[in-house]
């Protein structure tokens with residue numbers, strides 16, 4: 001499958017490496033290919049410069065946001081929350097139209113220091129804002145509630161634990177549910193219905209960040225007991 005992953009950070013790289021290992025054609029999108037390849041500084045979460053990672057993952061293509069989105073049959077938004085709408089504008093509405101757009105971003109605003117605020121919330125969400133801006137895309141919020149290592153390997157935590165899908169198009173939610181099972185091994189993603197569920201999925205970050213500080217690990221998740 002042709003898969004576009006918008007973003008060059010740790011989330012994009014983790015997903016790209018996993019999906020490429022499964023035999024998919026992965027197109028990573030960035031604002032400026034030459035500038036991204038020229039970077040020498042360490043990235044978020046201590047990740048190496050993109051060019052170092054790319055040398056270890058030669059099958060993953062790096063392209064502009066527009067070229068990556070054009071190539072993808074499905075598009076994954078792995079851009080910072082505050083940069084997501086700008087990145088998707090660069091990707092181009094025409095390249096998103098009709099496609100499933102999986103939104104993994106969290107609208108974290110670090111401009112006032114730690115802990116971050118949500119740049120959007122309560123009666124709105126980033127997932128909904130993306131859907132409004134790109135009405136022809138089939139936006140599905142998923143995987144934003146777990147660390148990226150866990151996204152691609154739920155077995156890092158023993159036993160059953162949960163991820164969620166939310167989107168206005170039931171066939172898109174079903175497609176993403178199938179991909180989460182097939183690509184990464186999530187047994188039973190919980191279908192939360194329409195995109196207003198993004199409000200809670202994104203607000204979870206307040207508690208996720210506190211749990212991370214308290215537990216000292218990113219290997220934890222929600223288990224919905226019934």
Ligand SMILES: NC(=O)c1ccc[n+]([C@@H]2O[C@H](COP(=O)([O-])OP(=O)(O)OC[C@H]3O[C@@H](n4cnc5c(N)ncnc54)[C@H](OP(=O)(O)O)[C@@H]3O)[C@@H](O)[C@H]2O)c1
Pocket residue numbers: 006007008009010011012029030031032036044077078079080081082083084086087104105106107108143144145146147148149
């Ligand atoms: N870390 C995790 O495990 C985790 C888990 C769940 C969800 N998330 C969410 O996943 C997303 C990606 O996280 P990350 O840490 O991998 O990367 P990140 O540092 O949050 O974002 C990096 C990407 O954002 C792009 N970007 C930043 N500002 C932009 C702007 N103004 N216009 C266009 N693009 C812009 C950068 O583009 P360039 O490539 O051009 O520099 C880069 O590709 C975030 O929304 C995060 O909240 C993270």
